[in-house]
Amino acid sequence: MTISEPLGQVERAVSDPPDPRLKRRGRRLRTAGMDDGLMGVALLAGPANVIMQLARPGVGYGVLESRVESGRVDLHPIKRARTTFTYLAVASAGSDEQKAAFRRAVNRAHAQVYSTDESPVSYNAFDPELQRWVGACLYKGGVDIYRIFVGEMDDEEAERHYREGMALGTTLQVPPEMWPADRAAFDRYWQESLDKVHIDDAVREYLYPIAVGRMPGVTLPGPVQRWLDSFGLLITAGFLPQRFRDEMRFSWDAAQQRRFDRLMAVLRTVNNLMPRFVRKFPFNVLLWDLDRRIRTGRPLV
Template sequence: MSIEQIIETDVDVAIAKPSPDTEYLPPAARMTRGELDALPARQNEMKGISVLAGPANVIMQLALPAVGYGVKESRVESGSLFHHPIKRTRTTLSYLAVASMGTPKDRKAYRKAIGRAHAQVRSTPESPVAYNAFDPKLQLWVAACLYKGWEDMQRIYGDPADITEETYQSGAVLGTTLQVPREMWPATRADFETYWDETVESLEIDPTIRDMLLSIVRVQFMPRWFSIIFGWWFELLTIGFLPENFRKKMGLRFRPWQRAVFDTHNKIARAIISRMPKPLREFPFNILLWDVRWRMRTNRPLV
């Protein structure tokens, strides 16, 4: 059976069946992929202001060499941040909306759409590192970065008390809405912390990937006029949202004046967000989820 045929089937576990030598993380407990898919919508609220941390989260994802080179060498131009920044941003944010707020039908449709795109992303003999976008280990790292980003945004703009074992378990949909088998998601939040710390400690960012990531810090993927006018602000926010260990690996300094501006911005934003009605807090994720469902009804591409 070809990859394309597998993607079209309803047997989603088959999509991500790992090779026999895959090293599994500690077995996850309680919920299978099917049970996760059946979770009600809005399990974890997505705050719209978290889009400001998007570049920092992308940098964390691409810091893993196989993910970074997979993006840099990808032949799927339509999904390239550097060629189509608006489209790429829309599809990434739509994925978060679907995984966190969508129905089982939404998640299944988006998983298949992502699978079609990922089927084209593979390393060549000339690639510095081997990669395959269907590798569940790489997808697990991407999902882990997204979940870590949700926790960080909750600490800054929400209620840290909402970071519980239950919300962690429901966060597994960030992986299973890709092609990560449920048993690869670390069994408990403590296991997740161990996985995260060990992976970050092992990361080495080579000059090629670092240059690409710095262009993201400076929003050079946007039109030149945009990066000239707003680049300094997005650079300040991106450095601020990056964990300290990633700043060190990138060789970035968070200057005192930048930290002061960043902290003041967050205090003001938090005060405003806490007074907003839920639909406004969730914008643009709620609109993007509506867009995904409209695309499904009208048979338009999801990614």
């Protein structure tokens, strides 16, 4: 479906110049960096980013067929969310020691993720191209979050934000030379990668409960569940570029876009009124928890 008016922020290229109609919202930040997007409100975009990542078949089936049961979002959504959000915090604002420790832990889990003869697609969690795609989804989602909840970045800020965003890939196995050289190169990579996006019935069925925010084992009365599904789907679809909505077979029109924009405007206002510590939760606590886990020898993922 083509959306002519209004156009969502998520459809914009990351190299787009600042929109002069949109001002920086809330507190003026001295400089823009990746850690500025580490806000609790950003968790709302989590399901959409998972869909974007799993839209590449190698990633989708790597997760769908994963032997690492403790890391499956369909079985252990809270634990999986902690791991993913800790990775975002570490890659964006972590120390070299934190990055090295988390990389080792993730590598141990990824060693068990590879295709078999029965798998419909070939994949390996150590494939740097698949990891680049995951990092690219996280970076693109971070830009969308910043534009929606903070505002426009000037060219200098956007370039710094992009350079820091490289860590979303290079913290694992993506060599620096594989990361697109600049924002324009990233946009070219992104558009080319969209040709490789495909969500089949099996992955779509796996992703739908994530999209609407259902918790495994929780049964709610029908009307309540339908209302929550509808609300969750509005948020998730709103954070998805149209290409991914089409793959998930989510309908979207201008009226839904306006509802999403109104909801984000309310959340943006509330977010800007919060004290910094509250606004940064849970990412600030996750870095503290990571240090505690390293110190006490507890599992990191």
